[in-house]
Amino acid sequence: MKIxxxxxxxxxxxxxxxAEDFDNVGLLIGNYNTEVSGILVTLDTLEETVEEAIAKKCNLIVSFHPIIFGGMKKFNGNSYVERVVLKAIKNNIAIYATHTALDNSKNGVSAKMCKVLGLTNTKILIPKKGILKKLTTFAPKENAEELRKVLFNAGAGNIGNYNQCSFNVEGIGTFRGNEGSNPVVGEKGKLEANEETQVSVIFEAKNESAILNALQKCTFYEEIAYYLSATENTYQDIGMGMVGELPSAMEEKDFLLFLKQTMKTDCVRHSNFIRKKVKKVAVLGGSGSFAISNAKRAGADAYVSADFKYHEFFKAENRILLADIGHYESEQFTKNLLVDYLTKKFTNFAIILSEKSTNPIYYL
Structure with a gap:
């Protein structure tokens, strides 16, 4: 099996x-055509992580956080990042990172937090923009149904809980082929007017190549006419954070104690109690202060995330209970998520959960 x-x-x-624009995800080190001997799954890739991969005969590390964020001009081992990269390359170990691509997945980091906390009726807290695109293309009227099937089978036309969605307009298309043409409809050099159906579909950007490849295989015309447009629409199934409900409402102090035990953290920093039971909870793994206002707009009684600064706790404004459980603690179950996911597919292959804690923060 190759990487x-x-x-x-x-x-x-x-x-x-x-993934977010600032991020660096995908295969950071290594070659896609390398045969895999074993996979080590970790939250962060440090020198000790590479050493663990060597000891366990794994030549692919699947890491949540990328070891390389920005450009690197030197590899002389003066920083921990450079030392990790050098050690990985020297030992032929590839490194792949998911980070905000997994953050924005509906089955990703925040979904795992919801599962651990037992939240139900979950939905995305901040649906992502720019994920949906629109394709408009044309077919002879009698081939419109065939065209729609081609597009749907390639992944177009899915919107929320609906699929096979399209918009169709009938009209007259005109064209004239030059001497180099070989028209499927009409004759070269002759102006043709043909009854056509214009078909428009929405699709996720990740499916663009598959959809265009499928479209180009259509034989209605020698040249397939189409155009693509980006949309600013948000997509309810993709985005940062989630919001859901506890099985039953809890007193604020009881909720924080439950949070401390369930999320395995030694410290929960929180805003002032607002004398309201906690039922609806928003979560976001990692640094989540940017979503405090989103959690309030969602009507959450509590918001669980990490890396809140001093002044950001004032944003609670006696409307929500803010709970900072720590960056590592909020994301710690992500590697279990990845191991479970990979194991379902590659059942007869070594997929190992890293035993090393990469949390750089300690509590006295």
Whole structure:
């Protein structure tokens, strides 16, 4: 099995197109055509992580956080990042990172937090923009149904809980082929007017190549006419954070104690109690202060995330209970999610959960 087979499967869960612009996801070190001897799954890739991969005969590390964020101009081992990269290359170990691609997946980091906390009726907290595109193309009227099937089978026309969605307009198309043409309809050099159906479909950007490849295989015309447009629509199934409900409402202090135990953290930093039971809970793995206002707009009684600064706790404004459980603690179950996901596909292959804690923060 080659690395490409593993990464293709990972990208069904967390397509790279889902990642934020600032991020660095995908295969950071290594070659897609390398045969895989074993996979080590970790939250972060440190020197000790590479050493663990060597000891366990794994030549592919699947990491949540990328070891390389920005450009690197030198590889002389002066920083921990450079040392990790050098050690990985020296020992022929590939490194793949999912990070915000998995953050934005509906079955990703926040979904795992919801599962651990037992939240139900979950939905995306901040649906992502720019994921949906629109394709408009044309076919002879009698071939319109065939065209729609081709597009639907390639992944177009899915909107929320609906599929096979399209918009169709009938009209007259005109064209004239030059001397180099070989028209399927009409004759070269002669102006043709043909009854056509214009078909428009919405699709996820990750499916663009498959959809265009399928479209180009259609034989209605010698030249397939189409145009693509980006949309600013949000997509309810993709985005940062989630919001859901506890099985039963809890007093604020009891909720924080439950949070501390369930999320296995030594410290929960929180805003002032608002004397309201906690039922509806918003979560977001990692640094989530940017979503405080979203959690309030969603009507959450509590918002669980990490890396809140001093002044950001004032944003609670006695409307919501903010709970900072720590960056590592909020994402710690992500590697279990990845191991479970990979194991379902590659049942007879070594997929190992890293035993190393990469949490750089300690509590006295």
């Amino acid at each position: 490409k087979e593993v990464t293709n499967y990972l990208e069904e869960l967390a397509p790279l197109q889902y």
